[in-house]
Amino acid sequence: MDELRQELKIRGYRLTSQREAVLRAIYEGACTQSVEEIHERAKQWLPSLGLTTVYRTLELLKHARKVQEIYLGDGKVRYEPILETHHHHLICQVCGKVEPVEGCFLSPFEGATLVRNGFQILGHRLELYGRCRDCQEG
Amino acid sequence: MDELRQELKIRGYRLTSQREAVLRAIYEGACTQSVEEIHERAKQWLPSLGLTTVYRTLELLKHARKVQEIYLGDGKVRYEPILETHHHHLICQVCGKVEPVEGCFLSPFEGATLVRNGFQILGHRLELYGRCRDCQEG
DNA sequence: AAACCTATTGAAAATAATTTTCATATATCA
DNA sequence: TGATATATGAAAATTATTTTCAATAGGTTT
Ligand SMILES: [Mn+2]
Ligand SMILES: [Mn+2]
Ligand SMILES: [Zn+2]
Ligand SMILES: [Zn+2]
Numbered sequence: 343m344d345e346l347r348q349e350l351k352i353r354g355y356r357l358t359s360q361r362e363a364v365l366r367a368i369y370e371g372a373c374t375q376s377v378e379e380i381h382e383r384a385k386q387w388l389p390s391l392g393l394t395t396v397y398r399t400l401e402l403l404k405h406a407r408k409v410q411e412i413y414l415g416d417g418k419v420r421y422e423p424i425l426e427t428h429h430h431h432l433i434c435q436v437c438g439k440v441e442p443v444e445g446c447f448l449s450p451f452e453g454a455t456l457v458r459n460g461f462q463i464l465g466h467r468l469e470l471y472g473r474c475r476d477c478q479e480g
Numbered sequence: 481m482d483e484l485r486q487e488l489k490i491r492g493y494r495l496t497s498q499r500e501a502v503l504r505a506i507y508e509g510a511c512t513q514s515v516e517e518i519h520e521r522a523k524q525w526l527p528s529l530g531l532t533t534v535y536r537t538l539e540l541l542k543h544a545r546k547v548q549e550i551y552l553g554d555g556k557v558r559y560e561p562i563l564e565t566h567h568h569h570l571i572c573q574v575c576g577k578v579e580p581v582e583g584c585f586l587s588p589f590e591g592a593t594l595v596r597n598g599f600q601i602l603g604h605r606l607e608l609y610g611r612c613r614d615c616q617e618g
Numbered sequence: 619a620a621a622c623c624t625a626t627t628g629a630a631a632a633t634a635a636t637t638t639t640c641a642t643a644t645a646t647c648a
Numbered sequence: 649t650g651a652t653a654t655a656t657g658a659a660a661a662t663t664a665t666t667t668t669c670a671a672t673a674g675g676t677t678t
Contacts (some may be wrong), residue, residue: 356645356654377635392657397636413551417665418635432599443597448585448606459581460613461570468586468606475598494625494674515664530628535665555636556664 363388364399374420436477501526502537512558568606574615
């Protein structure tokens with residue numbers, strides 16, 4: 343959180359109660375929350391918080407690399423905090439459940455910067471699709 | 481294409497010129513096209529084609545596993561054909577260019593069905609983020 | 619080939635998510 | 649504290665996608 347304060351100062355941004363509330367909501371919430379969910383959670387701490395400000399703050403936090411977007415196929419973008427622990431997601435194609443899975447299947451990528459096709463690879467995103475325990479039959 | 485004809489008949493769907501045009505547009509187009517782009521391309525063959533029908537056909541083709549969705553972070557969903565060759569994408573974080581990269585970095589996944597956390601893993605999606613040749617400096 | 623039935627289509631209207639506008643409020647710094 | 653530029657909330661605007669509905673056209677049966 344102090345780290346955020348630094349980030350903001352460097353960029354000439356201000357530290358507001360709204361930004362703190364949104365950040366806290368993201369960190370205390372589930373693995374992937376919709377904007378609406380983040381808004382609801384953040385209003386716990388700051389009931390007057392507007393939805394527009396949540397959108398704006400998410401954009402800011404995205405640039406500051408505090409959150410990342412994830413799209414699960416329904417029409418809305420979701421967000422989750424960028425934590426120390428790199429992880430991926432198991433997504434159930436039947437019920438839509440999302441579960442984080444620790445660790446990385448792409449061993450050559452951990453830490454290192456790779457080059458391929460002239461691309462300098464800086465990060466990656468992996469989603470695993472299937473059926474969760476509850477949705478398996480036969 | 482004949483395969484599609486079978487698929488449709490089995491499900492009681494009809495083979496229309498609209499559906500043929502959309503499918504052709506997807507197969508002849510780039511790796512990831514927006515709905516608008518698919519519409520434009522398909523109108524080459526069928527100028528009267530409506531955008532609504534493109535949306536409906538994409539939904540149908542998704543269920544028939546002929547196309548898959550991909551979300552690149554701008555507000556619109558993109559589509560690409562599901563081809564024989566499994567591949568992933570290099571996405572430039574600066575200019576937004578998308579380039580397919582053949583082959584799979586997840587060796588244990590090719591073909592096999594894996595189980596993890598009780599999940600039965602049936603497929604996956606991997607996107608690699610970085611900077612393309614043109615956008616690298618310093 | 620004509621009739622029949624139902625799935626499909628296109629245009630327009632409706633929705634839903636996200637962005638923009640603008641007047642007001644407030645964080646930061648001298 | 650006061651000056652000032654950034655940030656905020658509400659409402660309006662925009663954009664992507666879905667729904668509605670009357671008209672059209674596959675596919676099948678006579
Ligand atoms: Mn997660
Ligand atoms: Mn592709
Ligand atoms: Zn990984
Ligand atoms: Zn792969």
